[in-house]
Amino acid sequence: MRVELSMNPAAAHEEAHVTARASSDALDRAVRLLASIGDDATIVEHGGALHDAVVGRRGGGIVVVPVADVAVARADNGAVRLVTAKGVLKTNSRLYELERQLGADFVRISKSAIVNLNKIDRIEPGFGGAYGVRMVDGTFEWISRRYLGAFKAALGM
Numbered sequence: 457m458r459v460e461l462s463m464n465p466a467a468a469h470e471e472a473h474v475t476a477r478a479s480s481d482a483l484d485r486a487v488r489l490l491a492s493i494g495d496d497a498t499i500v501e502h503g504g505a506l507h508d509a510v511v512g513r514r515g516g517g518i519v520v521v522p523v524a525d526v527a528v529a530r531a532d533n534g535a536v537r538l539v540t541a542k543g544v545l546k547t548n549s550r551l552y553e554l555e556r557q558l559g560a561d562f563v564r565i566s567k568s569a570i571v572n573l574n575k576i577d578r579i580e581p582g583f584g585g586a587y588g589v590r591m592v593d594g595t596f597e598w599i600s601r602r603y604l605g606a607f608k609a610a611l612g613m
Contacts, residue, residue: 474486508522508523508524509521509522509523510523510526510538510547510549510554510557510558511547512538512540512545512546512547513545513546513547513548514543514544514545514546519542519545521538521540521541521542521545523557523558523559523561524561524572524574525540525541525542526538526539526540526558526562526572526575527539527540527541527571527572527575527591527592527593527595528569528570528571528572528575528591528595528597529547529551529554529555529558529562529569529570530568530569530570530597531551531567531568531569532568536548536549536550536551536554539591539593539595551568551570554570555570558570558572561573561574563603563606563607563610564603564606565589565597565598565599565600565603565607566597566598566599566600566602566603567600567602569597571589571591571597572591573610573611575591575592575593576589576590576591576592577589577590577591577592578590580596582598585601586598586599586601587599587604
């Protein structure tokens with residue numbers, strides 16, 4: 457493997473580009489190690505598509521967020537918003553598309569919300585047998601009765 461390092465004092469930020477003919481375990485480990493460096497590092501492209509990341513918009517800019525940093529995906533007034541470690545972002549994806557993309561750590565809790573199981577702080581009882589989840593960032597989402605069974609199964613309850 458050939459490794460090349462270019463120093464550019466005018467660069468806005470550090471970035472690494474990896475080009476390979478095919479994926480391998482060693483290459484995947486090296487890319488993940490590089491992506492783990494820094495506060496906002498992520499693997500942006502893998503096989504021509506986003507890998508372990510989602511794209512959102514804030515203002516006029518595009519923000520790439522690691523999937524693990526997404527706490528909630530919520531449909532709100534015709535738009536889907538992501539509650540993330542980088543703030544609330546708007547996305548063009550539909551909720552059902554995000555449900556497939558986000559993976560096994562995420563579970564739908566209502567027609568309008570998907571939560572990251574790893575970002576749940578506590579489950580709170582509500583009125584009439586209803587439950588809600590308080591996320592580690594303080595946001596709160598109600599669990600609809602329709603999705604309560606799947607939610608409990610995902611948590612092993």
